[in-house]
Amino acid sequence: MRLDRSRPLLVRLFVLAILILVPPVAMITFRALGEFERGMVPELDKKAAAIGRDITAQVERAVELGIPIDHLVGVDEFFRPVLMANPELRYLAISAPDGRVLFVTGAPSADLEPHYREAGQATNLTIGDFLDLALPVQSKGERVAAVHVGFDQGYIASRLSDIFYDIAVVLVASLIVAFEILLFVVFFNVTGPMKLVGLVVDRARRGDFSHVAGGLSGDEVGHFVRTLSTTIRRADDQYRSLMAYIDEVRAAHFDKSVVERVAEIADRVKFLYRFAESGRPAVLRERLATDIRLPLFLFVFAEEMGRAFMPLYAREFGQSTGLFTTEMLMALPITMFMVGITVASPWAGSVIARLGTRRVFLTGLIPAAGGYFLTAFADSVVQLIVLRIVSGLGYALVTVACQTYISRATLEGKRAQGLGIYVGAVLTASICGTAMGGVLAERVGFDATFVVSAVLAAISGWLVHRLLDPGAEGGKAADDGDGSASDKSLFSLFANWRFTALLLFAAVPAKMALTGFLFFLVPVILWRAEMSLPEIGRTIVLYPLIMAILSAVSARISDLTGWRTGLVAIGGLIGGLGLLLPLPQLGLEPSMAVALAIIALGVSHGLSASPQLALVPDLCWIECHTFGRTRVLALVRTVERLGSIVGPVLAAAFIPIWGLTGAVVALGGVVLVLSVIFVVCSFAFGSGLHLVAEEDGE
Known part of the structure; x- marks a missing residue:
């Protein structure tokens, strides 16, 4: 059964959810706003x-x-x-x-x-x-x-406008959450079980009654699956009764011709039909990449809720010291969160190989959710930094576990579909979490918002604990390599200068701009411009919105044309030039310049993110075969995160010299210079020997 056959049902359910949620909320909102205005x-x-x-x-x-x-x-x-x-x-x-x-x-x-x-x-x-x-x-x-x-x-x-926008944000976030829940329900309770039913029926059509479908539920689909399983078990019982009767006849009958005839019948039945050797039909289970999407969505939602105000929260504790300025203390929680991710990511894969994705998800959830909860009660920057490191460790374990689960549950020919499930969940969670975090922080405060984050993370763990089968961990991913190469030899990849140029001059500056500008400088600049927390959240949401729109388009263009290097180069240039928009000579109002820079950064990463990952196997396909594509991409992500670590620190160092908008421009200058270097290097990507195996062969 093909997965896309459930899309019409999903679309109808989502339209129904919109019809149920939007009209009554809109009516209540306008009536409440009218009463508010008359009373105000x-x-x-x-x-x-x-x-x-x-x-x-x-x-x-x-x-x-x-x-x-x-x-x-x-x-x-x-x-x-x-x-x-x-x-x-x-x-x-x-x-x-x-x-x-x-x-x-x-x-x-x-x-x-x-x-x-x-x-x-x-x-x-x-x-x-x-x-x-x-x-x-x-x-x-x-x-x-x-x-x-x-x-x-x-x-x-x-004030009415602010309230209206807050309600609109809550409504849109509710619709997205409703869509994610519907997506999960349809795939987990309808598509998944019916796919197993299709496999079982296909086996039965060929005479194989050795399996029944697993994953039962209490709805109509579950009733149908149980009925089919009962029918197969009855057939198994009838088969065993027949075999027992045949054995009895063969043992008790004295007529040799009868015994031979009965044996012939038994052989014929065994040739035409297959039943479980254990005496009981085995339960057939199959993992789907969508099984992990809702827990992943809720977990990333929880982390993204602090995105719009993390530097502002750190500022409440921070006073400059002899070692760090106030700006640096505001940047360190973001940087140290990335340090936690960078430290945990390389060994997360080996932990998953031993414990499985389900256990690692639940294990990583403990420091992540605990870090969110305790952050609400932090009373110093040092405590906040330590808790962000802990949360980063948990975040790395959970996200790598989700990526591994999706990779193992996706067929070799549908890797892009599996990656799309992961990216889609992360982007929609970023949109909802960032916007909702700003609204909650404005209405109930920073501390309560972190408590809500911890609750959401705990709910994602409960879903994994209840819904994912502990025994369905699956095998090794098809792109894990042959396992003959050591982790130390993996660094020989940097001898491939094209691979090194891609990382240092495209991947690293992209992450520097993301964390240094979007995560750190944007909240501080907009807060200084007297924008409210919900307005800051709505402005930052421009980035994932643009990303969600362009990433799918750029991936399709990249696959159709093979023009991956060009997309990465153009994306880098757009990102660097976009950060130059706050230049005073351009005459733009600061908040407008920042909003346009965010849009430019979204365009930049939307164009370059997917082609950049797809370009790695193109530049070092033999190394990917030797080490495994998963390990090579893990190295890429680790080096990328060095840019994530450097970005906020570099931006904070620029502020005392050139001010907030000057720091944006200076960071943009660094990104632009590195991007120009990549453009120059990219012209030589298609010429000369660059594969390790080819160079050794010479």
Whole structure:
């Protein structure tokens, strides 16, 4: 049974989920926002009046002490904390009876004074986009001044817009999670069992009744599978009854011709039909690459929730020391998480070979989920760094276990399909996790968000524990090599200069840009630009969105044209040039320049990521045969992560020299230079001897 036959069912279920979730959520949202707006206006009026009365009382007390109203001192210092504590207020002012502005904080006096002169003693004014509430200052029964409290009419609209976007993010994330759950349910409860049914029926058609389908469930498909299995077991029982009767006849009958005839019948039955030798039909099980997709999605979702604010969370603990600047302390949690992944990845494969993917997934989940949970209670940068290392170790074990499971469950001719399952789960989890993490951090705080991450990771482990068969670990992947080469000799790959150029001038700078710019600099820059955490999360989500769109297209172009080197080169140049967009000479507003740089980075990696991996066997196919493609690609990922480690540290080192936007440009310059070197090297990729075996043969 082909897997894609379940796609129409999956599409119909997903459309049904959209119809069920979107309309009621949209109706509730618009009604709630309308009620919020109607209730917000009078509450803002009350708050403005309360603040105005408090300020008026302070001013009247000063006037009663004999201080002339126009000789008050420190009014700006008095107004400024009030404005900072109440973001809906735009300005505070004190005006004379004739409308002259005596003191103002938060707005130009020239914009207010003509309206005050014209309005006289009116208490409510509309000045452009501001609503102005005027409260009189009395002294001995006379009006000596007026205190003005101004708030932006667009504040309510902006708050409603923020809430609307947050609800939209939650809704989209819910739809993606619903799709992942439906995908898992369809493949695990429908496609998988029916594929086994097809195999069992095909065996039975050829007279083989030695197996029954495994993976039973309580739904209609499970009932059908149990009925088929019961039928096969009955056939097995009838066969054994027949063989027992034949043995009885052969042992008890004295007529030689009858015995020979019975023996002939028995031989004929055994020739036409096959039954289990053990006396009981074996349970046929088959792993699907999609079995691990939902646990992988939830686990990566948990990690990505901290993506939008990790440097900001570290900043809450960080003060510069003699050894590290504040910026470096903000970058170290990201760097050390990558160090944990780099340390654990090389030996994860050997651990999987001994324990199996299921056990390694559950084992890696302990430090990962534990690290997320304890991060919520960290009270120093040192603790945060240690916990990020621990989480990185667990993250490496879990993701390598998932990759291995998918590789072993995918047929040799469908490696791209298996890789697509892994990449698809990671990208959708990045989109959901980053956006949802920003919303949760804004609403419930950083600490609670990390607790939610730990819960999601624990749920992914529960799914693996309950749903994956411990005995279905599978065998060795088809591209694991012949096993004759040692890990030490694997480094002879660097003698292939094309392989080395690909790593140092394409793979490493791509990871430097990803971690140094997207993971570290972007949250800090956008936070300094007074963007909220949900807005930061929505901006960072541009990267995986572009990646998800372009990666499939570039992979198809790469496979059809074979133009892998060109795509990698163009992607590197786009990434380096994109990071130069914050240059002051270009005149772009900082947050806009950062958003465009994120889009450029998504285009860069979307074009180059898949062709880059596909290019490795092209450049060293004999080495891939000798060492195994899995080990060669593992070496590629390990070297890549050196770029992930260097990126945040390099960016943090640039900040004290050139500032935040200057650090982006400097990092972009490094990436661009390395990419240009790769472009120059790529022109020689197609000429000369470059295979180890060919060079030795000469």
